Amino acid sequence: MDIYYRSGDGLKLYAKSYGPDDAPVTALCMHGLTRNHKDFEPMINALLESGTNVRFIAVDVRGRGLSERDTNPVNYSPAIYAQDMIALLDHLEIEKVKLVGTSMGGLMSMVLMTMIPHRIEGVVLNDIGPVLQKEGLDRIQNYVGGTLQKDSWEAAAKAVEDVQRSAFPDYTHEDWMAFARRTYRELDDGRVELDYDPEISRTVKEVRPNIFTNMAMWKLFKAMKPVPLLLVRGEISDLLSDKNARKMVRKHGNAELVTVPRVGHTPLLDEPVVQGALRPFLEQGAS
Secondary structure, eight states, X not given: OEEEEEOTTSOEEEEEEESOTTOSOEEEEEOOTTOOGGGGHHXXXXXXXXXXXXXXXXXXXXXXXXXXXXXXXXXXSHHHHHHHHHHHHHHHTOXXXXXXXXXXXXXXXXXXXXXXXXXXXXXXXXXXXXXXXHHHHHHHHHHTTOOOOBSSHHHHHHHHHXXXXXXXXXXXXXXXXHHXXXXXXXXXXXXXXXXXXXXXXXXXXXXXXXXXXXXXXXXXXXXXXXXXXXXXXXXXXXXXXXXXXXXXXXXXXXXXXXXETTOOSOOOXXXXXXXXXXXXXXXXXXX
């Protein structure tokens, strides 16, 4: 089901609902920096096919997919995105949710835990944490904003492979084409382009982690302690180190770590090892 709603500052935003509307649990799925709601379809399809009784709401954050682009790039920030998520929950009259946040969506989850902790029943963080490894951050900053049009879907698949090959060494041509279909859009003339506003790169390229930002981020992470946490990490991730992932689990106190073999930043969450942990985590507490 398509969902259109308005942000507090008037943007027309989009989300999509999957699964039964009357399910006992609703999962709000928030994607990474350059992705959109389709990034969660592999995960959602696998869970629904297995009989998971959960309603999934996957969003297009402002400036991505079917959501309106912002004329002020300063608003492309996790704090503003979090406000948009609250507007969505209010629009749908949803009081309680579990959060599934991939990369940037995980940062949004941390922010939301400081804003509406009473409405959040659990959090899934996908390959993100309080400390961002420089190697991964540099890689993302180098490719974000590169929205040159491609002449065909084949060319788009090749472009995706060039950028993401190190994170998914076992992917086939079919996998890369599916990846392209989730992240590009087709234009009227048959060409395709990445499905986001290139202006999102402005604020991202200004990120420079240091000891002070790391301290602030660990403090932000601490706000997540009241709810259960499922932390997913790609084994070869260049953004979230194994050391920091294990530190997150220790500091949280009610967390589980799932590591996806031979996958980098970020797992799609349809991997069997993730599905085995994700279904009981989302269904826990359902009445």
